[in-house]
Amino acid sequence: MGAAVLVAGGGPAGMLAAYEAARAGCRVTLVERRERPARKLLITGKGRCNLTNAADRDALIAAVPRNGRFLYTAFSAFPPAAVMEFFEKAGVPLKVERGNRVFPQSDRAVDIVDALTAAVGEAGVRILQGRVTGLVLEPLSLPDAPCKNPPPANRVTGVRLEDGRQLQADRVLIATGGLSYPATGSTGDGYRLAEEAGHSLTETGPSLVPLTVHEGWCTDLQGLSLRNVGLKILEEGKKKPVYTDFGEMLFTHFGLSGPMVLSASAHLRHPERQVYKAVIDLKPALTPEQLDARVQRDFSKYANRDFSNSLEELLPRKLIPVMVRLTGIPGHVKTHQVTREMRGRLCALCKALPLSITGFRPVEEAIVTRGGVPVKEVDPHTMASKRCEGLYFAGEVLDLDAYTGGFNLQIAWSTGYLAGRSMAASQSKEE
Numbered sequence: 001m002g003a004a005v006l007v008a009g010g011g012p013a014g015m016l017a018a019y020e021a022a023r024a025g026c027r028v029t030l031v032e033r034r035e036r037p038a039r040k041l042l043i044t045g046k047g048r049c050n051l052t053n054a055a056d057r058d059a060l061i062a063a064v065p066r067n068g069r070f071l072y073t074a075f076s077a078f079p080p081a082a083v084m085e086f087f088e089k090a091g092v093p094l095k096v097e098r099g100n101r102v103f104p105q106s107d108r109a110v111d112i113v114d115a116l117t118a119a120v121g122e123a124g125v126r127i128l129q130g131r132v133t134g135l136v137l138e139p140l141s142l143p144d145a146p147c148k149n150p151p152p153a154n155r156v157t158g159v160r161l162e163d164g165r166q167l168q169a170d171r172v173l174i175a176t177g178g179l180s181y182p183a184t185g186s187t188g189d190g191y192r193l194a195e196e197a198g199h200s201l202t203e204t205g206p207s208l209v210p211l212t213v214h215e216g217w218c219t220d221l222q223g224l225s226l227r228n229v230g231l232k233i234l235e236e237g238k239k240k241p242v243y244t245d246f247g248e249m250l251f252t253h254f255g256l257s258g259p260m261v262l263s264a265s266a267h268l269r270h271p272e273r274q275v276y277k278a279v280i281d282l283k284p285a286l287t288p289e290q291l292d293a294r295v296q297r298d299f300s301k302y303a304n305r306d307f308s309n310s311l312e313e314l315l316p317r318k319l320i321p322v323m324v325r326l327t328g329i330p331g332h333v334k335t336h337q338v339t340r341e342m343r344g345r346l347c348a349l350c351k352a353l354p355l356s357i358t359g360f361r362p363v364e365e366a367i368v369t370r371g372g373v374p375v376k377e378v379d380p381h382t383m384a385s386k387r388c389e390g391l392y393f394a395g396e397v398l399d400l401d402a403y404t405g406g407f408n409l410q411i412a413w414s415t416g417y418l419a420g421r422s423m424a425a426s427q428s429k430e431e
Contacts, residue, residue: 002026005423006159006169008132009190010037012409013395013416014175015116020420021171022123029126029167031159033189037120037127038113040177044409045101049109051087052080052413053406054100063407065266067400070375071411074383078417080410090115101406132189134160135172135196140389153198155389171390171423173383175416178369178396179204190397194373197388202374206366207401208262208408211271213255213278214356217322221251224318230281231260233267233357242276243267246284254361262367263403265360276357282315282350291347299343303336310335314350323349368408372399382422383415394419 002025007018010032022028030037041049053060057075061068084094084102092115093105104111120127136158142150158168176190191201226249233243242264249258256278268276283291295314302310308331311320324331327345329338363369377386378393385391394415402408 003170003424003426004168005029005171005173006031006167007173007175008159008193009173009175009177009395009397010034010127011040011175011177011395011412012038012116013412013419014173015120016413016416017173017175017392017394017420017423018125019116019120019123020417021424022120022125024421024424026171026424028124029128029169030120031128031130031132031161031167033129033131035129036117038116041113041116041409042109044109045103045406047109048103048107049112050101050103050404050406050409051094051112052083052102052410054080054084054096054102060407060410063405064400064402064411067375068402070378070380071400071414073381074414074418075410077421078414080406082417083410083413086119087112087115090119099405130165131162132159132176132193133162135193135388135391136160136166136168137197137388149386152385152387152389154387156197156391169390171392171426173392173394173419173423174373174397175394175419176397178372179363180206180366180369180396190393191372194393194397197385197391199373199377199385199387202371202399204363204369204371206360206363207266207370208367208404209265209363209365210252210257210361211255211261211265211268211278211357212359212361214274214358217325218251218255218355219253220322221318222253224251224316225249225258226251226280226282226316228284230284231264232279232281233264234277234279236275236277249280255357256355259404266370266401266403268357268360271357272359274356274358278355278357280353280355282319282353288347288351291350292343295343295347299335299338303334305335307331307333307335307338326353367404368401369396370399370401372397374399381418382426383419384422384426392419392423 005021005026005028007014007030018028018030060075092111095105135156137154138157156172160166174190174193179188231245232241235242245260247260249260308324329342383392395412400411
């Protein structure tokens, strides 16, 4: 009879791990807090589900700002092509869009959830609604002499549920997610379970999260989306930018959001210390000289207009009053009266519009969580804990977070697959 496997968490990592372990002959029980599993998948990609990124392994690793090399084996074992094959065989046609982002052709996240849920059920996984609040641990004998890499001090033999029930298991996978989107069931339970098993934790916080800024004029631009602009994040005291990108961003009542800003947030540490500055290049396709020539042509064309009415071809309408204020040029000044020095201030702002970053939005608004179980305490070839025998980790509970574009879900699929296969293989070796 196959091993008894208990999976805590019914997100993408837990679901795929349960599926793989069951297919390999294990008796699998998946415990999920919510009435239905995979709730977080329903809100990914704005409800369309950007389920992976069709990039090669090196590009995947490069999209993980920290600890990317830990995923070498996982990405090799279950790459994006395998994810796509899994869902297309399950009856969900897919498409690849800009930036190699993969979506269901239907643009319906529920199709991915339904296919995954059906596959897990067909594999024989038992899904149990409940909350894992503790581990059942059995002490192991340790060597008398200290060693560089001590063996696990405990073995996990089951879990305790919030309602008082205790479930036995030969293998336990913690795939409970992080702290983002707590309404979907991600409330940090996995961190507490990891600590109970003897793991340390890397400081947790939001990643892929909007940024708050000091400048009040952002409120005037609420809802304005900028496309094909450049973004640099500068850190006080450092010459090299922390992050650079080109693409789309959004102004909000509190500051900045949008794809570029979310990815930039993955590089920031303690922005509340106010050492970071965002610099927006509104005209990245033009050199400063080309931009100045462009502005001069516009000013010649509208020589008798007020300065504030001469920028419609240069800037989005909503941005014009803000830019006029920031240049210090009176809006009623006729365009032909704008001096070279004034024009220089306008061009400089177009090429480097600065905002002072003051913090992250709350972790509840983050797409993923930064920090968690340190990867040095987990075997990258199996996802097995180095601190507790029989314990495994997968998904967001690990200290792994990537850029937007399907990379974080690929981490979930790959680590879940590897954990599921490894739990089954480890039992086979013991037998």
